[in-house]
Amino acid sequence: MENLGTIPLSGYLALSAILFAMGALGVLIRRNALIIFMSVELMLNSANLVFVAFSRYYKLLSGQIFVFFVMTVAAAEVAVGLALIVAIFKSKHSIDVDQMSSLKG
Amino acid sequence: MNWMLILFIVLAFAAVLTAIGLLVSRNAIYAALFLALNFGTVAVLYLMLGAPFIALAQVTVYAGAIMVLFLFVIMLLGADKLPRGEVLPWQRPLAIGLAVILLGEAGFLLFHRLRLTVALENPGAEFNTLQAVQELGMTLFSQYLLPFEVTSVLLLVAMIGAIVLTKKEKGEQA
Numbered sequence: 001m002e003n004l005g006t007i008p009l010s011g012y013l014a015l016s017a018i019l020f021a022m023g024a025l026g027v028l029i030r031r032n033a034l035i036i037f038m039s040v041e042l043m044l045n046s047a048n049l050v051f052v053a054f055s056r057y058y059k060l061l062s063g064q065i066f067v068f069f070v071m072t073v074a075a076a077e078v079a080v081g082l083a084l085i086v087a088i089f090k091s092k093h094s095i096d097v098d099q100m101s102s103l104k105g
Numbered sequence: 106m107n108w109m110l111i112l113f114i115v116l117a118f119a120a121v122l123t124a125i126g127l128l129v130s131r132n133a134i135y136a137a138l139f140l141a142l143n144f145g146t147v148a149v150l151y152l153m154l155g156a157p158f159i160a161l162a163q164v165t166v167y168a169g170a171i172m173v174l175f176l177f178v179i180m181l182l183g184a185d186k187l188p189r190g191e192v193l194p195w196q197r198p199l200a201i202g203l204a205v206i207l208l209g210e211a212g213f214l215l216f217h218r219l220r221l222t223v224a225l226e227n228p229g230a231e232f233n234t235l236q237a238v239q240e241l242g243m244t245l246f247s248q249y250l251l252p253f254e255v256t257s258v259l260l261l262v263a264m265i266g267a268i269v270l271t272k273k274e275k276g277e278q279a
Contacts, residue, residue: 006107006109006110007109007110007113007153010215010216011113011117012150012154013215014212014215015117015120015121015150017208017211017212017215018121018124018208019120019121019124019143020207020211021204021205021207021208021211022121022124022125022127022128022204023124024203024204024207025128025200025201025204026127026128028196028200028203028204029128029196029197029200029201030128032133034133034136034137034175034178034179035127035133035136037175038127038136038137038140038175039127039128041140041167041171042124042127042140042143045143045144045147045167048147048159048163049147049150049151052151052154052156052159053154055154055156056154056155056156061237061240061241061244062244062248062249064156064158064159064241065241065244065245065249067156067159068158068159068162068245069252069256071162071163071166071167072256072259072260073259074166074167074171075166075170075171075260075263076259076260076262076263077263078171078174078175079174079263079264079266079267080263080266080267080270082174082175082178082267083266083267083268083270083271084270085178085182086178086181086182086270086271087270087271089182095182
């Protein structure tokens with residue numbers, strides 16, 4: 001087991017930065033509200049990866065517990081967000097974010 | 106041979122490729138499946154980091170519950186494809202430029218300012234598989250008991266919010 005080798009912390013951080021930038025790019029370039037939502041999930045997930053990597057680096061379990069709370073918030077956010085998308089689809093018959101330009105339905 | 110490093114590189118490529126797939130796929134169902142694959146690879150990365158509880162929570166909560174919810178809504182709305190309407194011509198290059206700037210800033214902070222090029226050594230006793238889950242549970246239910254209880258209120262609020270948002274208003278016909 002000692003011969004498993006080690007991975008630099010920067011590898012995890014770089015991967016997480018790339019995933020976060022791609023999530024931000026997805027929010028900017030896509031117009032489908034559902035895919036924008038998925039990109040937000042991708043960004044949350046990359047932040048979780050940093051939490052776990054630093055939890056391992058500092059040998060503290062608090063990072064993993066924080067990931068647990070982030071997952072809870074993500075689940076709650078998805079439930080409310082998808083309900084909002086369904087409600088918008090009911091009134092506009094589209095989930096294109098370009099169509100959601102008026103405040104009053 | 107450093108097998109863990111090879112495994113990490115393969116998983117990192119898989120994660121980045123599935124993220125690209127999420128960005129470029131026209132069909133929302135393909136995008137959701139790419140995202141589920143991405144969550145799976147990140148779960149394996151959590152296992153490599155010695156966080157088995159988080160890895161399994163990732164699979165059940167993200168790849169399980171959240172992705173099922175996404176796929177359910179995509180199929181319920183029949184919104185898998187959007188008609189290709191007018192797109193602002195400068196939007197895409199500008200967005201790509203901004204994302205590259207974000208990535209550059211993050212890379213600068215991580216590699217130039219912090220100099221975090223240290224290797225993660227093999228986990229100690231507190232990060233062994235069973236021990237880690239035990240320690241995590243003890244910490245969660247002693248030091249973080251109040252936030253854990255507040256979490257239940259948060260989930261209740263989200264549930265009520267989802268029901269209120271989607272229920273029919275009085276007098277409204279379906």
